[in-house]
Amino acid sequence: MSALEIIPLTYPLNGLSTLTLDKPLSIAIGHFDGVHRGHQNVIRQAVREAKEADLLSAVLTFDPHPKEVLGQGDQYYRCLTPLEVKTGLFAELGVDLVFVMRFDTTFASVSPERFVDEVLRTLRAKQVVVGFDFNFGYRGSGNTEALKQLGYPDIAVHVIEPLFENGIKVSSTYIRESLEQGDLELAERLLGRPYEMAGIIVHGDGRGRTIGFPTANLQFKHPFVAPRLGVYAITALLGGKAYPGVLNHGMKPTFNKQEVQPVMEAHLFDFNSDIYGEQIRVQFRSFIRPEQKFNSVDELVKQIELDSQKARFLTEAYK
Known part of the structure; x- marks a missing residue:
């Protein structure tokens, strides 16, 4: 595929019979607000795995922000990278496909097992790349070890270690704090732009x-x-x-x-x-x-x- 394709998803994934993909997928999973340097490492690894295994590279992201839906903070209504900005950054990183999962209360209640079986396997994922602190499923009950176990033997899982700046983990929260303080030089170092x-x-x-x-x-x-x-x-x-x-x-x-x-x-x-x-x-x-x-x-x-x-x-x- 020569251009980024954006595919909206709603759980359960009904109607995917119309989705025809040439190859299985290498998928980076996350909300990726900011698409900062840590996120870029996750996405680049998914792209590398795709090239090495002759797969399509993809990002599975969520909209709106899970914390906004779950009532864990109204501040997440405002974002570092709105969806159309975020997808543009994904394209610059060489991604073929972006799946935008609507994050609602129905999807929030999905168990880790059903997420792997009914989302990842339905999408024909063969390689999955996530950050070290990735959680998924109902109330975040699944972690990276659970993902590896549930994906075995047909889905390989790669976990990317964090980056640090000033001894603090590079994160969307750290970027938001730097903007609140007016430290644009720090924000630029964290974002890589x-x-x-x-x-x-x-x-x-x-x-x-x-x-x-x-x-x-x-x-x-x-x-x-x-x-x-x-x-x-x-x-x-x-x-x-x-x-x-x-x-x-x-x-x-x-x-x-x-x-x-x-x-x-x-x-x-x-x-x-x-x-x-x-x-x-x-x-x-x-x-x-x-x-x-x-x-x-x-x-x-x-x-x-x-x-x-x-x-x-x-x-x-x-x-």
């Missing part, structure tokens, strides 16, 4: 242009995890080109007299085109300062000038 949010450019209040810093107001289609409020050096990907810039994520306290929802607005350097309605991807490169309230517009303008100088310096370093 800059943290990125994608959306469209919408009309704002137009105030940025009146003070000499026209801004692109960003609206996001998907519920991304946002970094802490503040000012950032960014790289904006727009129309196939990359533009350095500075972004403010906050409440605009200098102008707003009452609490409102946080907004993101970006000023792109040496750029002056009408881009309303355009798709944009924003890579967060470095935290510059917390958001603050200024006593006058003149004070704000001076600070934006300083922020822009710093952002130019920082983004030049990333080229």
Whole structure:
């Protein structure tokens, strides 16, 4: 297969007779929010096993996040990589197929035995690759050893050991914490790429242009995890080109007299085109300062000038 194929699944897997695969599968299993360096090791191993054994490489992922469905945290509604972003990253890793299992209460109640028999064997899995802390089945009652036992003798199971950064396991939770703290350099090391949010450019209040810093107001289609409020050096990907810039994520306290929802607005350097309605991807490169309230517009303008100088310096370093 030359292009990534995305196949939605709902448990029980009825109607799979219409699914015709040329070969059995080597499958990486996980939610993979962030597709961070640890996840990449799992997926790359599945791709390697597929090539060595002449299988199709696949990812079995879940949507929505299991913890959101099981009531273990509303924060999981917001994700590091929404599904369409995640599948794009899978394609870059060389995966042939992505199975997106709808995670609902019915699937959550499936026993480990039924998961192996009714999902993995139904999908013709021959090789399965998981992380060291993989749990599956009702209330997470199955672990990697159970998977090996239940898969024997027809499904080989490969368990990938964790990666560590600063003595801490690379994980989606660690990345979320780094974003909450504004540590974008750490997030980039954990992800293996800059943290990125994608959306469209919408009309704002137009105030940025009146003070000499026209801004692109960003609206996001998907519920991304946002970094802490503040000012950032960014790289904006727009129309196939990359533009350095500075972004403010906050409440605009200098102008707003009452609490409102946080907004993101970006000023792109040496750029002056009408881009309303355009798709944009924003890579967060470095935290510059917390958001603050200024006593006058003149004070704000001076600070934006300083922020822009710093952002130019920082983004030049990333080229």
